[in-house]
Amino acid sequence: MTAERLLRPLPGLCVLALILGGLEAAVDAGLIRRALLPPPSAIAPVLWDMLASGAVLPPLLATLRLVFAGFFIGSAIGVAAGLAMGWFPPVFRLLEPVVELLRPIPKAALVPALMLFLGIGETMKITSVALAVLFPVLVNTLQGVRGVDRVMLDAARTHGWGRAHTLLHLVLPAALPFILAGMRISLGLALVLAVLAEMLAGQGGLGFLILDMQRSFLVRQMYAWLVILAVLGLALNALFLLVERRALHWQPALRP
Amino acid sequence: MDFLELDAVTKEYPNRSGPPARVMDQVSLSVRQGEFMAVLGPSGCGKSTLLQMAAGLLPVSDGTVRIAGRRIIAPPPEAVYVFQQYTRSLLPWRNVRDNVGFAIEHRLGRRRAREVAEAQLDQVGLEGFGDHFPWQLSGGMQQRVAIARALAAEPAMLLMDEPFSAVDALTRLDLQALILEIWARRRLTVLLVTHDVDEAITLADRIAVLTRRPARMAEMVEVGLPRPRDAVATREAPQFLALRRRLLDRLLLRHDG
Known part of the structure; x- marks a missing residue:
């Protein structure tokens, strides 16, 4: 059982190793120019230096802070608006046109406009991330609220639950699987927008560094930061799955 | 004293083409305080609709529902609805x-x-x-x-919507015995909807028999079996068997139209 669990990721890891080995060989053979893509063996020491010296921490924390702040603000607004729109029909009629108009805009396109209003500081970056996070969470919350079983709602009514109590203690937990699915989509978007905002208006953070290294012809450093960004994305997703599993332990698919 | 009164209750659903579809037509019945009444009818006749209107969960199209003398337009505190689909009603x-x-x-x-x-x-x-x-x-x-x-x-009253129809036969007997015991101990008023003739006779004081759609009152049957009853032994009484025969004949006959 344990051995099986340990062996399961092995084929995938082999493919990864094969790609890295292939790149190494391709660069060595002169198929790829070193200036464009240094071999993995040249990037690894740079990466190691960054990790060992602790130089990786300040930019990583800057980006992480941006992602978390934007993610929580955007999620909170998305859940609140989704619940209100799903549960109170007048609110839905009030907000639906605005939501439908803003939703299809790629939020990256709004960053220049936000810079006009909010400058190039943290406020603008957090707002960009929050905007990207808001809509998938809102739409999923709305869908979750509408999907609450009528029998369950009738059970609340026959026991005399009020609208507010029902919203908080029945509709919200019943919609939670949808809400969390929306938040998982948004987490990826949060990272995209954080990196983009840092590239456009950065004084630090992973996005700024990746662009800065490329402009300074520090190609190995650029790839090293890229690896760190990839690992960050992977870690955030794993963390979220963990939280999701705990929150939804009662779901059929997650039962022990 | 009548605890629940349905007076000429009618239910219609809007129909896109033509007149509204009438699923219940002028049903009147009253359940006395402390009485166990069963509502029996062919499946799809609107028994659950009747119960939901009695519970204030569904508005009536015409007629009135009263509980303890008050007209019901929202779920009243005196009556609680027990759902057929426990998997959907529990959180x-x-x-x-x-x-x-x-x-x-x-x-x-x-x-x-x-x-x-x-x-x-x-x-x-x-x-x-x-x-x-x-x-x-x-x-x-x-x-x-x-x-x-x-x-x-x-609650003073339970409104039970085929509460035992989704469990196996042995468990059903078990739950019927439980409900008999609770009803007697708590002096509840019960309105129970079922399509199970045996269940209706075993549990109820009176049985309201409905027709097929649109549902009307066909008959009000006094069960008359002595109490306390037993979910198993009561079914061997000659009175039980005679009533069972009569009700099944009636339901099956109606069923073939």
Whole structure:
């Protein structure tokens, strides 16, 4: 059982190793120019230096802070608006046109406009991330609220639950699987927008560094930061799955 | 004294083409305080619709529903509805204790609700199951949780919608015995919808027989079997068998139209 669990990721890891080995060989053979893509063996020491010296921490924390702040603000607004729109029909009629108009805009396109209003500081970056996070969470919350079983709602009514109590203690937990699915989509978007905002208006953070290294012809450093960004994305997703599993332990698919 | 009164209750649903579809036509009945009444009818005749209107969960198209003399337009505190689909009416994210506390937490608060819930679980034979989740229990046990939840609200009346139709035959007998015992001990008024003739005769004082759609009152039958009854032994009484024959004949005849 344990051995099986340990062996399961092995084929995938082999493919990864094969790609890295292939790149190494391709660069060595002169198929790829070193200036464009240094071999993995040249990037690894740079990466190691960054990790060992602790130089990786300040930019990583800057980006992480941006992602978390934007993610929580955007999620909170998305859940609140989704619940209100799903549960109170007048609110839905009030907000639906605005939501439908803003939703299809790629939020990256709004960053220049936000810079006009909010400058190039943290406020603008957090707002960009929050905007990207808001809509998938809102739409999923709305869908979750509408999907609450009528029998369950009738059970609340026959026991005399009020609208507010029902919203908080029945509709919200019943919609939670949808809400969390929306938040998982948004987490990826949060990272995209954080990196983009840092590239456009950065004084630090992973996005700024990746662009800065490329402009300074520090190609190995650029790839090293890229690896760190990839690992960050992977870690955030794993963390979220963990939280999701705990929150939804009662779901059929997650039962022990 | 009549506790629940339905007076010429009619239910229609709007129809896109043509006149509205009438599913219930001028049904009148009254359930006395402390009485156990069953509503019997062919499936799809609108028995559940009747019960939902009695519970204030569904508006009537015409006629009136009264509970304890008051006209019902929203779910009244005196009557609690027990659903056929326990898998959909229990909250899957709550353990058994908090599912029972559901009935009263908005009035008493979570902590007090848990204490009451624990006491209710003892009464339906689920002591020690408070920490379990609904999906860890059998169907019969889940329906016991639903019954405990309804009882926790201390209603004067239970409105039961085919509560035992989704469990196996042995469990059904078990739950019927439980409901007989609770009804007698708590002096409840019960209106129970069923398509199971045996169940109706075993449990009820009177049986309201409905016609096929649109549902009308076909007959009000006095059961007359002595109490206390037994979910098994009562079914051997000659009176039981005669009534069973009469009701089945009537229902099957109507069924073929």
